[in-house]
Amino acid sequence: MSAAVDDDLWSAIGDPIRRTMIDLLLAGGPGTATSLSERLPVTRQAVSKHLAVLDRVGLVHATPAGRERHYQVDEAQLGRAVAQLSAVGATWDARLRRIKRIAEAIERNRTTDNQGE
Amino acid sequence: MELGSIERDIHVDASPEVVFEVISRPEHMREWWPDEARFEPVAGAAGELLWRDEQTGETMTVALAVVEADPPKRFSFRWCYTEPDRVGQSLLVTFDLTPAGAGTDIRMTETGFREMGWEIALLEEQYKDHVSGWDHYIPALGRYVARLAATS
Numbered sequence: 456m457s458a459a460v461d462d463d464l465w466s467a468i469g470d471p472i473r474r475t476m477i478d479l480l481l482a483g484g485p486g487t488a489t490s491l492s493e494r495l496p497v498t499r500q501a502v503s504k505h506l507a508v509l510d511r512v513g514l515v516h517a518t519p520a521g522r523e524r525h526y527q528v529d530e531a532q533l534g535r536a537v538a539q540l541s542a543v544g545a546t547w548d549a550r551l552r553r554i555k556r557i558a559e560a561i562e563r564n565r566t567t568d569n570q571g572e
Numbered sequence: 573m574e575l576g577s578i579e580r581d582i583h584v585d586a587s588p589e590v591v592f593e594v595i596s597r598p599e600h601m602r603e604w605w606p607d608e609a610r611f612e613p614v615a616g617a618a619g620e621l622l623w624r625d626e627q628t629g630e631t632m633t634v635a636l637a638v639v640e641a642d643p644p645k646r647f648s649f650r651w652c653y654t655e656p657d658r659v660g661q662s663l664l665v666t667f668d669l670t671p672a673g674a675g676t677d678i679r680m681t682e683t684g685f686r687e688m689g690w691e692i693a694l695l696e697e698q699y700k701d702h703v704s705g706w707d708h709y710i711p712a713l714g715r716y717v718a719r720l721a722a723t724s
Contacts, residue, residue: 547578547580547680547682548580550604550605551580551582551678551680552582553603553604553605554582554584554591554594554595554604554678555582555583555584555678557594557600557603557604558584558586558590558591558594558676559584559585559586561586561590561593561594562585562586562587562590565590
């Protein structure tokens with residue numbers, strides 16, 4: 456449990472539409488709510504809301520461009536989100552290795568005890 | 573691969589009975605996980621896991637509830653509840669034990685990430701397994717994970 460998990464960050468990236476938006480922004484470079492909505496099955500208004508969620512947790516940054524805002528992915532923050540999840544998996548690996556070590560030590564002791572009788 | 577879950581397999585050279593005790597008894601669990609564990613290893617039992625921060629002296633308590641205790645085959649529990657008193661969403665950890673030769677195969681599954689909006693679990697699995705899709709996403713992630721790994 457020592458791995459700190461940032462719930463807001465994870466739930467921001469947990470939505471499939473938002474992940475697709477990140478994907479599109481990474482592939483095509485900075486985009487606007489309008490340009491993203493043209494490639495997604497949701498309205499421009501919905502895209503704007505999703506962008507606001509991503510912005511709030513630092514996964515995207517906005518630059519004003521005329522009447523719209525250009526959004527681009529903060530790849531360092533994205534990497535941080537992935538690193539957090541990797542940490543969760545890694546901590547289970549460590550726990551399971553400890554379970555293995557403890558169980559095998561008990562088993563060895565038991566076998567030795569039985570042989571001694 | 574199930575969405576929103578972490579799965580791990582490990583073989584242990586010990587009988588399922590021994591392995592079951594190690595994963596389900598608080599006095600063993602605190603040797604492999606929290607600093608202290610308080611629960612009865614029976615279905616429906618409520619308990620706590622405790623971690624102490626040696627620097628600040630603070631104790632973090634995490635609620636747990638035993639879901640299934642079926643020796644020597646399965647032990648499962650919920651933790652990381654989103655609300656106090658073990659309500660709301662949570663993570664479900666399941667240990668399935670299968671005899672394998674003189675030893676035991678353990679399959680650990682932690683699910684609930686999807687329900688908690690932690691669908692990035694899926695992302696990590698795909699990243700690791702090189703499953704297709706995320707074709708544009710993965711290279712960018714790879715660069716940053718590599719950089720993080722290099723600096724940590």
